[in-house]
Amino acid sequence: MFAFAPFLCDAAMFRPIPEATVFRRIPYRLITAVLLILALVVSVILLFSLEQEKLLLQGLTQGKAVPTELFPALWQSHHDLIVVTLLVFLVSAIGIAAVITFLHYDSTKRTLEEVKGLARNILESIPTGVLTVNPSGVITVINPTAEAVLKRSAADLLGNSYESVFAEGETIRAVLEGALRHHQHVSQKDLPYESQDRTPHTIRVSTAELTGDDAEPAGVILQAQDVTDWLALEQRVRVADKLAALHTLSAGVAHELRNPLSAMDLNLHLLEEELRERASLPEQGARYLHVLNAECHRLSVILDNFMKFARPGSVGLHEVNVSALIEHIMALMQFEAEERKIRLEQTVEELLPSVLGDETAISQVLVNIVVNAFHAMPNGGFCRVAAEARHANGTRWLVVSVKDTGIGIKKEELARVFEPFYTTKSSGTGLGLAIAYRIMEDHGGTIQVSSTPGIGTTAVLTFPVAVEEAQPVAVTS
Numbered sequence: 001m002f003a004f005a006p007f008l009c010d011a012a013m014f015r016p017i018p019e020a021t022v023f024r025r026i027p028y029r030l031i032t033a034v035l036l037i038l039a040l041v042v043s044v045i046l047l048f049s050l051e052q053e054k055l056l057l058q059g060l061t062q063g064k065a066v067p068t069e070l071f072p073a074l075w076q077s078h079h080d081l082i083v084v085t086l087l088v089f090l091v092s093a094i095g096i097a098a099v100i101t102f103l104h105y106d107s108t109k110r111t112l113e114e115v116k117g118l119a120r121n122i123l124e125s126i127p128t129g130v131l132t133v134n135p136s137g138v139i140t141v142i143n144p145t146a147e148a149v150l151k152r153s154a155a156d157l158l159g160n161s162y163e164s165v166f167a168e169g170e171t172i173r174a175v176l177e178g179a180l181r182h183h184q185h186v187s188q189k190d191l192p193y194e195s196q197d198r199t200p201h202t203i204r205v206s207t208a209e210l211t212g213d214d215a216e217p218a219g220v221i222l223q224a225q226d227v228t229d230w231l232a233l234e235q236r237v238r239v240a241d242k243l244a245a246l247h248t249l250s251a252g253v254a255h256e257l258r259n260p261l262s263a264m265d266l267n268l269h270l271l272e273e274e275l276r277e278r279a280s281l282p283e284q285g286a287r288y289l290h291v292l293n294a295e296c297h298r299l300s301v302i303l304d305n306f307m308k309f310a311r312p313g314s315v316g317l318h319e320v321n322v323s324a325l326i327e328h329i330m331a332l333m334q335f336e337a338e339e340r341k342i343r344l345e346q347t348v349e350e351l352l353p354s355v356l357g358d359e360t361a362i363s364q365v366l367v368n369i370v371v372n373a374f375h376a377m378p379n380g381g382f383c384r385v386a387a388e389a390r391h392a393n394g395t396r397w398l399v400v401s402v403k404d405t406g407i408g409i410k411k412e413e414l415a416r417v418f419e420p421f422y423t424t425k426s427s428g429t430g431l432g433l434a435i436a437y438r439i440m441e442d443h444g445g446t447i448q449v450s451s452t453p454g455i456g457t458t459a460v461l462t463f464p465v466a467v468e469e470a471q472p473v474a475v476t477s
Contacts (some may be wrong), residue, residue, distance in 0.1 A: 005211075033134060038092055038093060038096065055236075059360075061105075062398055069429045071383065072157055081470070085384050093386050101264075110192065115442075118366050123141070123143040124143055124144055125346070126143070126145065127145060127225075128145060128223050128224070128225055129142075129143065129145040129146030129147075129148070129149040129150065129222075129224040129225065130142070130143045130145070130146055130221065130222070130223055131143075131146045131150075131157075131220055131221070131222045131224070132210055132220065132221045132222070133162055133176060133219050133220050133222075134218065134219040135180070135217060135218070136161070137161045137162055137163060137176075137180060138159065138160065138161055138162075139157045139159070139160055139161070139162055139165070140158070140219065141158075142154050142158060144223050145205075146224060148204075148226070148228045148243065149203055149224045149225065150172065150193075150224065151195035151197075151204075152165070157219075158411045160175045162177075163177075170193075171191040171192060171203075171205075172191075172193065172222075175189075175191070175205055175207060175222065176207070176220060176222060176378075178207075179207040179209075179220045179222070180209075180219070180220045183209070185206075185207045185208060185209070186205060186206060186207055187206045188204055188206055189204065189205055189206070190203070190204050190227065190231070191203055191204075192207055200228075200450065201226055201228045202226075202227055202228045202231055203224050203225065203226055203227065204224070204225045204227045204234055205222060205223065205224045205225075205229075206219055206222070207221070207222050207223075208220070208221050208338075215450050232446075232448060235415070236446070239449055240412045257299075257303055257305055261296060261299055261300060261303065264296055265269070265293070265296045265297075265300070268289060268292050268293055268296065269293075270301070271289070272289050272293075273287075276357070280361065298366055317356045317357060317358070318356065318357075318358075318359070319354045319355075319356060320354055320355050320357050320358075320362060321354055322352060322354065322355060322362075322463075323348050323352045323387070324397060324399065325359060325363060326348060326360060326366070326385055326387060326400070329363060329367060329385075330344060330346050330385065332367070333367070333370050333374075336374065337374065337383070339378060340374055340377065340378075341379075341380030341391060342374060342377055342380055342381055342382070342383055342415055343381070343382045343383070344383050344385075345382070345384045345385070346384070346385045346386070346387075347384065347385075347386040347387075348386070348387045348388075349387060349388040349389060351389075352387055352388070352389060352398070353389055353396070353398060353465045354465075355443070355463040355464070355465055357443045357463065358439075360442075361439045361442070361443075362439070362443070364435070364436070364439065365436040365439050365440065365447070365461065366385075366400070366402070368432045368435075368436050369402045369436065369459045369461075370380075370383065370385070370402055371432075371467075372432070372433075372459075373402055373403075373404035373457065373459075374404075375403055376406025376407050376457060377404055377405065377406040377407075377410070378407075381403045381404060381405040381406055382404070382405045383402065383403070383405075383458075384401075384402075385400070385401070385402050386400070386401045387399065387400045389465065395464060395465075396464075396465040396466050397462050397465060398462070398463040398464075398465060399435060399460060399461070399463075400460070400461040400463070401459065401460045401461070402458070402459045403456060403457070403458045403459075404456050404457055404458075405455070405456040406456055406457060407453070407454065408451045408452050408453035408455055408456055408457055409449070409451035409453065409457055410453055411453075414449065414451055417433050417449055418433050418434055418449075419434065419435045420449075433449075440461060440462075443463060443464075444463075444464050445461060445462050445463040445464060446461075446462045447460070447461050447462075448460045448462075
C-alpha cells in the first residue's frame with residue numbers, strides 16, 4: 001500500500017506557484033464575458049418585446065388618443081416583462097456560471113492528477129532513494145529506491161515517526177534528528193548502515209530543508225544511495241593500480257637477485273662440503289654456515305613470493321572440492337590453534353558446490369588468512385571458518401569466510417591491507433594479502449576484509465561456481 005496523498009504537497013514542484021487570491025479557483029474572466037453576452041442577448045429580447053408591444057398598441061388605437069385605463073395595464077405588463085426577463089437572466093447566469101465552474105474544476109482536477117502522477121512516476125523512477133518527514137517527524141514520502149536502500153517497506157515507514165521506526169543509535173535517525181531538530185544538514189556523507197538482517201552496508205546520504213508553497217518549512221528531505229559495491233569497486237581499482245605499478249618492479253628485482261642468491265647458496269654448500277671433507281669445520285663454523293644457509297633459503301622464499309606477485313595470472317583450472325580443502329586446512333592448523341589457546345571451528349553448508357581453480361593456490365590464500373587471524377589473537381580467542389553457496393546477480397557464488405575475535409584492524413590501516421609491502425607485523429613482508437588478492441583475481445573471485453578494533457576481523461572470499469554438481473558434504477564442528 002502506497003499513500004498518494006503526500007504528493008499533493010509535492011506537486012507544487014512541477015507547476016508555477018499561483019497568486020494568493022480569494023477566488024483564484026473560479027474563472028471569473030470567462031464567467032464575466034459570458035454574462036455580458038447573455039445580458040446583451042436579454043436586452044435585445046426585451047427591446048424587441050417592447051417594440052412589438054408598441055406596434056400592437058398603435059394598431060389598436062389607430063391614431064386615436066390612448067385610453068387612460070390602458071396605462072396601468074401597460075405598466076403592469078412592462079413590470080412583469082422586466083421581472084421575467086431578470087429572472088431568466090439570473091437563472092441563465094447561475095446555470096452558465098455553474099457549468100463553467102464545474103468544467104474548470106474538472107479540468108483542474110485532471111491536471112492535478114496528471115501532476116501527481118508525474119511526481120509519483122519521477123519518484124519511483126529516479127535511482128536515488130528519497131524520504132521526507134514533516135515538521136512533526138512523521139514520514140510522508142518514500143520511493144522504491146529508498147525502500148531498497150534502507151531495507152524497509154513503505155507500509156512500515158509511511159505515516160510513522162522516524163523515531164519509532166529507526167532505533168536509537170541508527171545513523172539514519174541521527175541524520176534526520178540533526179536536520180529536523182537542529183538544522184544540521186549533510187551532503188554526500190558516507191555512513192555505515194546495518195539492515196534488519198545485520199548485514200553491513202555503506203550508504204551515502206544528503207539532507208535538505210523542505211518548503212511548501214507558502215515558503216514556510218514543511219519538513220526535511222533525505223536522499224540516500226547504497227554505495228557499498230561502489231566503494232568496494234573503487235578499493236579494488238586502487239589496489240589493482242598499485243599492484244600493476246609494482247608488477248614490473250617486483251619481477252625485475254626478483255630476477256636480478258635470483259642469480260647472485262643462487263650462486264651464494266651453491267658456494268655455501270660447496271664450502272661446507274669441502275670443509276667437512278678436510279675435517280676442518282669447527283662446531284661454531286658449522287653453526288655459522290647453518291645460519292647462512294637458512295637465511296639464503298628465507299631469501300629464496302621471499303623471491304618466490306615476489307615472482308608469484310609479479311607473474312601474470314595463470315592458474316591450472318581443475319575441479320576443487322572446497323569442503324575437503326577446508327577440512328584439510330582445519331586439521332593442519334588445529335595443533336597451532338591449541339598451542340595459542342584458540343578455539344578453531346568450521347561450518348560448511350550441505351551440498352557445497354565445487355569450483356574451478358588451483359587447489360594449491362586456494363590453500364595458500366586460506367592458510368594465509370587463518371594464520372593472520374591467529375596472529376591477531378595473541379591471548380587466545382575464537383576463529384570460525386564458514387562456507388556457503390549464494391546467488392547474486394544471476395550468478396552462483398561460493399563464499400568462504402574466516403572470522404576471528406582478535407584485536408581488529410584500525411580504519412586507516414584497513415584501507416591498505418592489500419597493498420604490497422604494507423604490514424603491521426615486525427617480521428612480516430607485507431606480501432601475504434597482496435598475493436592472496438592476486439590469486440583471487442586469477443580465479444575470477446574477490447577478497448574483502450572488514451574489521452572492528454577490539455572486536456575482531458572477518459575476511460570473505462568469493463569464488464564463482466563453474467561446476468554445478470554439489471558435493472554431498474556437511475561439516476559442523
